[in-house]
Amino acid sequence: MSEGTENKEILTKERRIRVIFDILHRTLMHHAMWFDEASRQHGREKAYGLLDQALKKSTEIQLKRLSKVLGFEMEGDLPKPFLELPEEKLQELTEAVAVNWLANDGVWFQAVEFTEGMPQAKLCNDATWACFSPLEAWSVKRLLNLGENSGLEGLKEALKFRCYGFINKQSFLQETPTSFVYMMNDCRVQSSRKRKGLDDYPCKSAGIMEYYKFAEGIDPRIKTEVITCPPDLHPETHYCAWKFSIET
Numbered sequence: 001m002s003e004g005t006e007n008k009e010i011l012t013k014e015r016r017i018r019v020i021f022d023i024l025h026r027t028l029m030h031h032a033m034w035f036d037e038a039s040r041q042h043g044r045e046k047a048y049g050l051l052d053q054a055l056k057k058s059t060e061i062q063l064k065r066l067s068k069v070l071g072f073e074m075e076g077d078l079p080k081p082f083l084e085l086p087e088e089k090l091q092e093l094t095e096a097v098a099v100n101w102l103a104n105d106g107v108w109f110q111a112v113e114f115t116e117g118m119p120q121a122k123l124c125n126d127a128t129w130a131c132f133s134p135l136e137a138w139s140v141k142r143l144l145n146l147g148e149n150s151g152l153e154g155l156k157e158a159l160k161f162r163c164y165g166f167i168n169k170q171s172f173l174q175e176t177p178t179s180f181v182y183m184m185n186d187c188r189v190q191s192s193r194k195r196k197g198l199d200d201y202p203c204k205s206a207g208i209m210e211y212y213k214f215a216e217g218i219d220p221r222i223k224t225e226v227i228t229c230p231p232d233l234h235p236e237t238h239y240c241a242w243k244f245s246i247e248t
Helices: 005-010 013-042 044-070 087-116 118-144 151-160 188-195 204-218
Strands: 169-176 179-186 223-228 240-245
Touching: 013 044, 044 118, 087 118, 087 188, 118 151, 118 204, 151 169, 151 179, 151 204, 151 240, 204 223, 204 240
Parallel strands: none
Antiparallel strands: 169 179, 179 240, 223 240
16 A cells, blocks of 8 residues: 655654554544444444444454564464463463553543542543443453353353453352352452552442443343442452342
8 A cells, every 4th residue: 555755754663653553542442433323323232233243344354454464374363473372471461451451441530530620530430330331241241152141150250251350359259049249359459559558449339330230231130239349348358349139
């Protein structure tokens, strides 16, 4: 593909690299805007079906083109260099991208907080979780091939594959055929605040959106109950705890 003479003259190597990353960012944002508009025009459920179609095709096209330019082979629909990585490196990479997700969330929170104040940042945070949790539930269901009504077993498996599931310590207890309790034993955000001598971040309002919407996205029959979440007092064993139940 030819490039205009004007661009050739102004693009130093460093600037060209910045352009590449900026176009990748624009692609991600454009992808999200398409989903948002499809949701507005056709409803969220239909938009998820459209997202599934677009994501499969777009990923295939993009990886195929990048493989030609960068000279890596594809094995099926996955880049071969990734398949050749040792398991330890893949685990490290998984944690790295999950931590980057959390960092991205944090810098957005601070961007709003430092310009508009804490109340507005919390408002944006809660509203964002109300949108993100159903999307994450949809993504995990798609990844794990969970059925529409996978129940508590489906939810337990799905919770392990949330972004938080790869960077925080969590556990399940009091498991019965109709309910279980989920605990966040170590939270990267709260532990960081604790090391700095800060109080817990009061995340209960966001947590209610986060867990209620995620569980509902996995199986709408599941009911969610908050047991404790900051600013609530909690024992040293965990930062927050949630009960999930289903009627049989």
